[in-house]
């Protein structure tokens with residue numbers, strides 16, 4: 001008899017796990033509350049404009065390749081991947097740094113800013129590459145069950161990289177504040193401040209400068225479509241508009257889920273929804289982590305987002321643009337230490353139609369703006385508008401053009417939407433941060449300690465936030481299920 005598995009949610013981790021489990025011979029059904037799959041990576045289509053609602057940076061192409069290769073496929077079977085050149089642009093108050101698609105170009109740009117800086121940069125990236133090889137091939141593929149998983153001959157001889165912070169390491173080698181910000185930016189994807197992120201995570205710098213920034217033609221939603229198509233070809237049943245209201249347990253064994261009022265039994269239950277929410281679906285005595293546990297964790301930021309259609313092409317922009325023209329320390333403090341609406345935030349602006357004509361009508365531009373904010377902040381239409389005005393004025397100033405008169409429409413997305421759409425804890429966008437004390441075996445576990453046959457996957461468990469880690473999280477939990485549930 002094939003064992004049955006019910007999966008809650010259809011984010012990248014759930015889709016990944018579903019594919020591996022279906023391939024291993026389980027009967028897999030996904031129940032997703034929203035009307036489309038992909039979790040935070042949904043798509044907005046409006047008046048000929050196409051927006052990725054969530055992730056927009058395609059980094060670590062090797063992880064996507066490995067995922068599809070595990071099923072005898074490659075990314076090119078599903079979507080066209082283009083390397084962006086340049087990768088992105090950073091606007092400072094008095095200069096603009098352009099990150100090219102090759103180390104030589106990036107070194108030239110570093111030299112322009114600080115003479116002699118290309119030498120320490122090459123050394124820094126060589127170490128980052130070493131960390132990437134260790135992380136991706138040795139550390140990240142472990143299920144986070146025990147501290148000993150981190151003990152390999154490669155990590156034990158490099159312990160300082162776990163205790164030193166990325167911030168310290170960068171500052172040891174570089175003095176120019178713009179170069180420091182440029183090198184600290186990639187670890188922001190991990191959700192914590194650079195001065196609380198182990199220097200081992202410089203592997204993100206290798207992902208950035210070494211592996212480059214890519215774009216699937218048509219947008220990030222192409223990855224979701226690819227995974228959905230793969231899952232269905234493997235026999236996974238996908239049910240959308242299917243809100244899971246309860247996980248029922250019988251004699252310490254996961255027994256059923258209640259979906260829109262209907263009880264569905266299965267041998268195993270796996271939740272790819274936010275971990276905190278998943279546990280609230282259980283009776284209290286079966287929850288592993290208390291409210292005070294979640295309260296004490298460092299969460300990755302939430303975001304205020306705007307999706308804007310412009311009726312003309314904009315100038316002086318790349319596909320990805322960072323606006324680091326204000327003080328990062330102050331903004332970081334307002335996200336992590338003293339959560340409040342930021343006074344003068346950094347922001348990110350994405351214009352996929354700069355390199356991909358399919359994303360906007362002819363002679364128009366698709367724009368996506370993101371301001372990182374602390375999770376759990378008050379979210380009102382007035383505040384959203386106030387912040388839009390603030391960043392669009394700075395955007396006009398830094399890029400030297402008037403864009404306000406060319407806005408056809410603007411949609412916004414913030415804390416309340418993250419909670420309503422994804423049951424996200426405090427409206428977090430990227431899950432739980434990867435600080436030293438929230439790494440690997442110190443993260444919420446893939447397998448429930450209290451309920452047999454109940455598992456979790458996604459950005460609040462191992463390995464952490466981001467699309468590539470979500471693909472890995474799905475693989476790890478599928479392997480654990482196969483090991484435990486024969």
Ligand SMILES: Cc1cc2nc3c(=O)[nH]c(=O)nc-3n(C[C@H](O)[C@H](O)[C@H](O)COP(=O)(O)OP(=O)(O)OC[C@H]3O[C@@H](n4cnc5c(N)ncnc54)[C@H](O)[C@@H]3O)c2cc1C
Nearest residue numbers: 009011012013033039040055056057244273458459466467
């Ligand atoms: C704005 C934004 C920008 C980002 N940018 C990037 C980026 O550029 N690059 C990158 O790599 N990563 C990025 N990320 C992070 C990345 O998108 C996430 O880490 C990843 O998508 C998380 O996937 P997941 O599998 O954990 O689950 P999620 O995407 O959170 O999916 C969980 C699913 O569970 C469903 N669900 C919840 N409760 C229930 C229920 N009761 N019943 C049924 N279904 C339920 C939800 O509707 C959702 O579909 C970004 C995230 C956001 C929000």
